[in-house]
Amino acid sequence: MTELLYLYGMIQSKEVEDAPLPSFKGFDNEHEGKSIQIGEITAVVSRLDPNSYSEDQIKQKVNQMEWLHEKAFHHHEILMMLNKNYTLIPTKFCTIYSSLDSLQQTIKSKKSKIIELLQSLKGKQEWNMKIYCDDNQLRDSFRKNNPKIAAKREEISELPPGRQYFEKRKLNQLIDRELEMEKNRICEQIHEELKAFCIDSSIKKTWDKDVLGRKEQMCWNSVYLLTADHLQSFMDKVRKTSHSIIDAGWKMEPTGPWPAYHFASLIDNEG
Incomplete structure (x- = not known):
């Protein structure tokens, strides 16, 4: 053989x-x-x-x-x-x-x-971007700064004590829904802004905290194919965006360059 x-x-x-x-x-x-x-x-x-x-x-x-x-x-x-x-x-x-x-x-x-x-790959680099958030920190920031939540809290404060308990439970459910929507909106916005520097991009599945072994939740996982001359602009945008959202509980973690795992698939696993 x-x-x-x-x-x-x-x-x-x-x-x-x-x-x-x-x-x-x-x-x-x-x-x-x-x-x-x-x-x-x-x-x-x-x-x-x-x-x-x-x-x-x-x-x-x-x-x-x-x-x-x-x-x-x-x-x-x-x-x-x-x-x-x-x-x-x-x-x-x-x-x-x-x-x-x-x-x-x-x-x-x-x-x-x-x-x-x-x-087509010559002179290109693959970079990965994972975005994490601390849900507790983000929720605190969200409670303070979201107009819809602030208005609802004000409305509840004027209710009789008996009704406040049930309305606060509803408010927490509203916060959770609004928070997930806000997390998706922010991540999608960041992705769209980073795509402007790239030849190609792809969104990957996120990993659970149990797999990651860290307290933050992974909210976003994406890959980008960049030319070398756009890398600096891409990283400058990452640093600027990361700095603007870190106080709200966000972390952006770019890694690379990697082999073009996500942009160069041609051959099956076995022949």
């Missing part, structure tokens, strides 16, 4: 000619990573023993958290290294080909799309 090939990503062959691929240990931590030139496209791969990395074995291993964490981190680190040195189309974790012929056929069948995408 022929050796399997683990595919990290694809880069332009010309870029590899100008800057040879740095040495690195492959996915199994035994074989060396290497480049395989397929015309104008170079695939970055490492060899795998089919006796240890069959499809069934991979399915079992991804359920082992220690193994999954170690290998996912390795995959990410190699992509970060490649992204620093080349224009890169990153592939998904555990993209494995059964043979060199299978890999070559896949790349050749998508050659024009791959080349077009590599050219």
Whole structure:
């Protein structure tokens, strides 16, 4: 049985000619990573023993958290290294080909799309923006500054004590509804303003506090594709916006540059 090939990503062959691929240990931590030139496209791969990395074995291993964490981190680190040195189309974790012929056929069948995408990604950077809020701090600020809430509180204060209890419960429900609407409005507004500096953008799902292990709630999660010459303006806008909303309980956390995970999907996980 022929050796399997683990595919990290694809880069332009010309870029590899100008800057040879740095040495690195492959996915199994035994074989060396290497480049395989397929015309104008170079695939970055490492060899795998089919006796240890069959499809069934991979399915079992991804359920082992220690193994999954170690290998996912390795995959990410190699992509970060490649992204620093080349224009890169990153592939998904555990993209494995059964043979060199299978890999070559896949790349050749998508050659024009791959080349077009590599050219479009040249000089671009992917950045992630997560927006968090402290609900308690935001709720306090909201109670004080929202005209609708202030008017309702004034109205309740003039009611008999017996009715005030029930109306205050209704008021808290109103605050919760208005707060969620306000959080969405602010995040959407920030997103629209940041899009002005970008080639492309995408909104991702948010994560629960239990997953994050922090007291703030993630309200927004988005990614942006930027040209290098727009990065400074983008970050200036982030700093200015972050400063203007921090006292109300908001935190903006930009990270990057990342491999173009969200703007360069072409190849399935397995071939």
